[in-house]
Amino acid sequence: MSEKKNLGTSEIEVTTFSQTWLASLSEFLSGTRVFYFLVGLSALVLLITAMFGVNAMYKGYRHAYGIYREIPWGILISGYVNFAVTSTGLCIVSSIGHVFGVKSFIPIAKRSVYLSAVNILAAFTVIFFDVENPFRLPIWNALSPNLTSNIWWMGTLYGAYLFFMTLEFLLLLLGRHRYARVFGLLVLIFGIAAYGNLGAVFGMLYGREFWYGPHMPIYFIVSAAASGCTAIIFYTYLAYKITGEKMEREMELSLQAVGKIWALFLAILMFFTTWKIITDFVGGEGRVLALKEWLTGKYAFNFWLFEVGFGLLIPFFLLLISGFKNLNQMFAASVFAFIGFFFMRFDFVVVGQVVSHYFEFKVTDFPVILSYNPSIYEIMIIIGAVAFCIMAFLVGEKVFKGHKTEIH
């Protein structure tokens, strides 16, 4: 009896599901010219950059990229970190509403989950072009796991994360909020665990003084939450600008709430950055050298203008000025933070490697401070990933009709 009943329910689900997709398709086909132009433009950029990526694969990364033996990780790893951080952050911030039930955070949930999936796909795409043998990854990740490796854990957990996230999003689309909530919790747990491991990829390299330490996973999570808030404000604001719709009161309140916790996370990041610097000053010689290169050397411009200015101070003060009410100012803050955060991750990855391995022996074979300049191929792949995010965002807005949530 009960089996029959279940069968009935799933049949209804199937029809709803296919109806949803049909409706989505017709929705996509009903776009305006501007919409198609923007989608087409980002698709074109994506295509061009994909050609760069494939060409780099064909040429060999040693010839195409700026990385080399002493600095094996460059802008692609930073880009990967950046997209993964945004994905995890979106997941963390949106979970406040749809997992933990804080009402004011519920309107942002659907868009956040969707963008979270988009960002993790962008991250995977970037890492695909960094790893030399990406096709071996699924095979040997499963057949020869190294449980002491953070990369293994990160890859595996992010795999599960994406899987549960897809389910969660589908359930949200179908309006099955109770089940979506369960998966939302799973996604949150897997996302935090995965991203903690990404922090530990750096933090547990005991041969690299600048990164080494237990604070890395914590820093990464705070940085993720800050990035998540940035992305929510940035994309939600744009979504309403593009459609020209007036923002609902609930959504406005939601963004204001996001703005408040964003300011908190920015403050924590400032606190962390300050103490990271002060601690590095009294660290080993290698640490001090890296620190000097970061604050006063080749990366000083990045640090002071982009990291401190764009990434932390300007958004923080813009938020304060906005009184967490003026959405235009909050959007401006998110634009600054988006740029600043990318530099934050770039510097983090590169400065961790710039001190030459044998500097303390006064060797003449390597300079004390090594340098890395990203090649055009690497930059194009990052641009491609950004274009992918924008395109997916636009299509998502259209297909999922502005990710509207009915509040019960």
Add this chain to the structure above:
Amino acid sequence: MFKGIKDWLLNLKNEGVEQVPDETKREFLKIGLIITGVFAGGSLFSVVSRVAEGFATPEELRESYPYKPHYSMVFKVDRCIDCELCMEACRKTNNVPEYGWRTMILRRYDESALDQKVMFMPILCNHCNNPPCVRACPTKATYKDKKTGIVRMASYKCLGCKVCMAACPYNARYFNEEKHAIDKCDFCWESRLSKGMTITACAEACPAGVRIFGDLSDPNSEVYKLVHQLAKPVWVLKPETNAKPNVFYTIS
């Protein structure tokens, strides 16, 4: 006040050491050694601590090494003349491409040195007992050989994620395009040792006797004797990383 002490000291009688028990003598000598060690501070008097630092394994493993044979290399670093015959032999033996290296000779230059200004320092994979690269590799493509302690590569498993390159404190790894994998020194395991030879190509090629290769767990081997002694300083590179290298440096 000091006058009183002076008088007291001058009036002290020598009691002789005949009556002092051995235990007390030893204690006294130890105090002397510690004080000398602390205040001398330089490399000479910290030899004792350097040896402890240099040991590949913790104290309790000194007698029973975890690998048999426990392959190790000792550099008599002052003998190196930078002829690069070792590098050439390595390239030929292990098919190392021109863009990479498994072993290299670093040139140290110190203008402020009182004696010679230049010194050569050969480097290769340190085959650490606590290898950062092996811990970090997601697929066990690089692993610590359970029998010999050599850090080896299973090239077919290598993803090329380069985390081992980032993890290695010794710059011992590079990506080999021909192998589609990270390549590194394996103490000539694949090219020579596994085929019955007992010495690496670089150690064989060295005309100055810089590179001493052997089994650290064998008390009759030269590497064992060079490492287990106090007369000459023995050190490892970057002990602060706690990687516990099996490559040692000493002077002849």
